[in-house]
Amino acid sequence: MKSFELRYAYTHLYFGLNAVEKIRNHLNSVERVTIATGKQSARVSGALKDVETILRDLEIEYEVFDKIKANPTVEIADDLAKVVWENGSDCIIAIGGGSVIDTAKVSSCIALSGGKAEEYLKGRKAKRYLPLLAINLTHGTGSEIDKFAVLTHEREKIGISIRYPDFSFDDPKYTLTLPKEQSIYTTIDAFFHAYEAVTAKTTNPFVETLVFECARIIGENLPKEQKLEEKYNLLYASMIAGIALDMSPAHIVHAIEHALSGINPKLAHGCGLALIGPRAIYWIHKHSENSAKILRCLVGRDVSSAEEAEKIFREFLNSIGFNERLSDYIGRDDFKDVEKIVFGPLKYLLNRIDFEFTREMLYDILERSL
């Protein structure tokens, strides 16, 4: 398991065991730090302790803001920004998965450029932002290497292109403590970053190179017992899917899922993707040649018809122990709200594919995922 560094776009990424030690190289003139995190994983994984040890060792003052939850709201980003600003921190160290890193991205902008998170969701651009170091604790988000952030505003989840982390740290050992279901959810998130990137209009050869490898690695490693090597591989797969997503963003699967988990914040993002995934794949597969190619990499055999694509993906989910249904989270009563969001504020995501995505397709996907 090799350690390596990768500079993609404006992020300098450290990948591998004990990657977080490299954080020392980037805290030279730093006097005060705000650590942004949630209640659980940063502690359970040991990442928070490792960072605190380094900060104390370097005699850097720090405070821990640990209020970030899954599906984070604009209010949390505003709160974090206020703490960072009042504290006069020189940088933010985000320790967590996508929710934490995304929140910290937005707060790092507010801390130096003012305004409210809601305004950034609506298009406000940051003139300045505070340095952001991201320690990623999941193998799904891609947020450690992409420019996106997703926040919830009044039950609506909105994704924006905002900034890259300056330095990111992917250490597989921190993902060993992920609960099994979280491990599945986050990997499915990575898979759909790959799947949507390569079936979007904006796909290109570099995206294809990365996503086919990502799918192959997920297909090989997710069904296995999750030891350090599998975690290393899944974290790598997730990271390259993050680059693919950054170059060719997600579309209908993420659009529908954002609507769902906006309506029910208890629905984990990756779980939502897995719930609607098989039938969403059915529709995308009909229109994109790359769907067959990436599914072939995932399951190791040829996939021809859309029906078969849906079926094999459902089987794959079952094989890794995913058996939830959309009706565990969302009922038919909510379908109208989903439609309103997908064909309202999220409509721009539907333009990223080569075919017209209709309301009938949406209802079909929801109905068959119940």
Place this chain on the structure above:
Amino acid sequence: MKSFELRYAYTHLYFGLNAVEKIRNHLNSVERVTIATGKQSARVSGALKDVETILRDLEIEYEVFDKIKANPTVEIADDLAKVVWENGSDCIIAIGGGSVIDTAKVSSCIALSGGKAEEYLKGRKAKRYLPLLAINLTHGTGSEIDKFAVLTHEREKIGISIRYPDFSFDDPKYTLTLPKEQSIYTTIDAFFHAYEAVTAKTTNPFVETLVFECARIIGENLPKEQKLEEKYNLLYASMIAGIALDMSPAHIVHAIEHALSGINPKLAHGCGLALIGPRAIYWIHKHSENSAKILRCLVGRDVSSAEEAEKIFREFLNSIGFNERLSDYIGRDDFKDVEKIVFGPLKYLLNRIDFEFTREMLYDILERSL
């Protein structure tokens, strides 16, 4: 054939048909430009004309320095730097293959930081360098996306890590006019960037992802008639091999070749690699598992023993029309000189592999390539 942009390390790359049009976006405050190029390919390919049209259109003054040849010397880099400095150019636009881009990298440093090219080869670091825009005309160099430059000083070719181009442009149409043999040479260069990157100690999963794809593309496209689509694919393969090389640099094949073409500057770099390649592969294959993996991607079938690896690579070269021998360029009388260079100034390249490369191995490679 998709056009796309990729930001890797400190280079912003534009890839695809008419990529060079994007140069307009990066000449806003530019008043004077030095175009660095050779006598031939920039004109024959049409790239020089395209750039001149844009510069005239933007009313930017420019001059053309067209004295760069294959295996460029430190003197040429010094000459270019002097012209750039005297002219007070705001940037260098390099139009050519590796020789041109490498020279421009070094000259861009000298122009703002002073000194001589020779000093930079010996470790001098540039404090400042002029913006560099690189229009790549080959599908082999990788120099448009990596930090390396190779120059010749008194018959010795020396490679250094110096700087990335700021903006690079890979347009496949400019490679359509490459003579057939140049097309082979430069692709073999790309292949050995990939092969050496992945068999070096420093290989990592990202390098592997890129080089296996690179080899697959070369194996599929190089034997075909070279139309625009094949050129697009080979240019892409070369570019990703450039990233792989940047992360995990070349070792013994490049070391030996640099010695050879330092001794006989008429030997094209890619030709030199092809000449010694099969037997060099024999030795590397014995010690690196990745050798079998990348060769499998190149030829589409399993390769087990080192003997077989040598044989199939020799057959691949024959199949694409490469039939030259080392004795066309170098005789046994030169072997001592090759040894002196490889085990002298280039010895550091030999530490990049997991096994001890001996003088016996070197003589074996040279002898069997005659």
